[in-house]
Amino acid sequence: MEEKRLTIDKAEPLLLFGFNDQHLRRVESAFPDVRITARGNQIILQGPPDALHRIERIIDELVLVLNRHGHLTENDVETVLALFTVGDGAGGRPGLDAQNVVVFAPGGATIRARTPNQIRLVESARKNDIVFAVGPAGTGKTYTAVALAVAALKARQVKKIVLSRPAVEAGERLGFLPGDFREKVDPYLRPLYDALEDMLPRDKLAGYLEQNVVEIVPLAYMRGRTLNSAFVILDEAQNATHLQMKMFLTRLGANSRAIITGDVTQTDLPSRAQSGLVQARQILEGVDGIDFVSFDERDVVRHRLVKDIIKAYERFHQEQEQAEGREDAGP
The missing domain is CATH 3.40.50.300 (P-loop containing nucleotide triphosphate hydrolases)
Structure with a gap:
């Protein structure tokens, strides 16, 4: 069990946490092994290191959404959770590399x-x-x-x-x-x-x-x-x-x-x-x-030959530019 403290200094904590900390409670419910406590402008996380790291990324993303909108909705929280939670008891979808899901x-x-x-x-x-x-x-x-x-x-x-x-x-x-x-x-x-x-x-x-x-x-x-x-x-x-x-x-x-x-x-x-x-x-x-x-x-990410085609054209254009450079330089 590890403890981590996050200081919220780039957003209004009350808007980020939600009424009666409802947004934090929703994040906490997605991670059964984690306890989340709000104190002033700090969030105290207690739980497995991997889960704490993912929650930190979720909070960072929620801060970005809040700053762009001026408010957070329950739908915003659900969307961000869906992007970052995986199927290991964290309430997400199994098998996802959540960090790279768009x-x-x-x-x-x-x-x-x-x-x-x-x-x-x-x-x-x-x-x-x-x-x-x-x-x-x-x-x-x-x-x-x-x-x-x-x-x-x-x-x-x-x-x-x-x-x-x-x-x-x-x-x-x-x-x-x-x-x-x-x-x-x-x-x-x-x-x-x-x-x-x-x-x-x-x-x-x-x-x-x-x-x-x-x-x-x-x-x-x-x-x-x-x-x-x-x-x-x-x-x-x-x-x-x-x-x-x-x-x-x-x-x-x-x-x-x-x-x-x-x-x-x-x-x-x-x-x-x-x-x-x-x-x-x-x-x-x-x-x-x-x-x-x-x-x-x-x-x-297309056909395997596309890479080779791109390389071949790059070589051709480079050779052309070099030849033109030699011609411009003259004898």
């Missing part, structure tokens, strides 16, 4: 961070309001970002999700596709729908889309908007120009967060130098509240 999907499935940089993205998104996730295709950047957005919506940390992509087509012209504008862009936004359908029941997702709780829009439609209490994702950001990137980043309003994903090697713009994603790193790296998470071939 959100629970329909049917009891779990969406979790599976690679080191996916885990880094999850941790960074909980600490920063704007995170850039940059790396090759197939590394789970977009999927993890959408899971974080759905988790935030379920925990009532935000009131809506806005998913966006630049309307730059890879080798096609949208004008030649049949249908009205919505019918033209919907196939282009399909990967975002696919991710949402994995994480939300179909009827609930349909309701969210109808009520604009979840919006999926081309980047051009973001101009002039202010997004409050929203989790905003810009996907395929390598296809955003400098001006579009600045426009997107300045849409964020109060209590909003953003994740920007992209692969600078796959831009459909005439020149990579025109990519707002490339320029954003040069301008914004080091700004407090903004973080950059880099993905590489080790994070690929």
